[in-house]
Amino acid sequence: MAESALDTRGVLTIxxxxxxxxxxxxxxxxxxxxxxxxxxxxxxxxxxPGRALAGGDHPRATVDxxxxxxxxxxxxAVRWPCPLTEVCWQVRFAVARDILRLTGIxxxxxxxxxxxxxSAADLADRTGEQRPGFVELPPASxxxxxxxREELA
Numbered sequence: 001m002a003e004s005a006l007d008t009r010g011v012l013t014i015x016x017x018x019x020x021x022x023x024x025x026x027x028x029x030x031x032x033x034x035x036x037x038x039x040x041x042x043x044x045x046x047x048x049p050g051r052a053l054a055g056g057d058h059p060r061a062t063v064d065x066x067x068x069x070x071x072x073x074x075x076x077a078v079r080w081p082c083p084l085t086e087v088c089w090q091v092r093f094a095v096a097r098d099i100l101r102l103t104g105i106x107x108x109x110x111x112x113x114x115x116x117x118x119s120a121a122d123l124a125d126r127t128g129e130q131r132p133g134f135v136e137l138p139p140a141s142x143x144x145x146x147x148x149r150e151e152l153a
Contacts, residue, residue, distance in 0.1 A: 028059060
């Protein structure tokens, strides 16, 4: 009996890291999701370069591609104010869509965790608008005049 062409084909294995990279990229495409590295994560570096024991980079994904349908866990940082529930739904949809589109395998589950909520001030500090070691002074109009300072004392 001759082997059919289907019996002699190989197997395609997709590494978990591929799914993780797809998930992170998909999450960053959602409005409201931002890249963020917690200071604790940068102080305590993990055993793997780019990963930390506590804190770490966001978004951060863990994907199990070993089964028939991948299972995805992703932790994100969001800009405040934003509709958190809507952002999480959009991340779930984008991650599932991109994994299916790029691997041909539909995830069975996509769990989204909001690990950090960043205000405009937090984001300004990160982008270098404020230099480390400098304190932003209040506008001159909010500083009490000399006469008012004597009354405060």
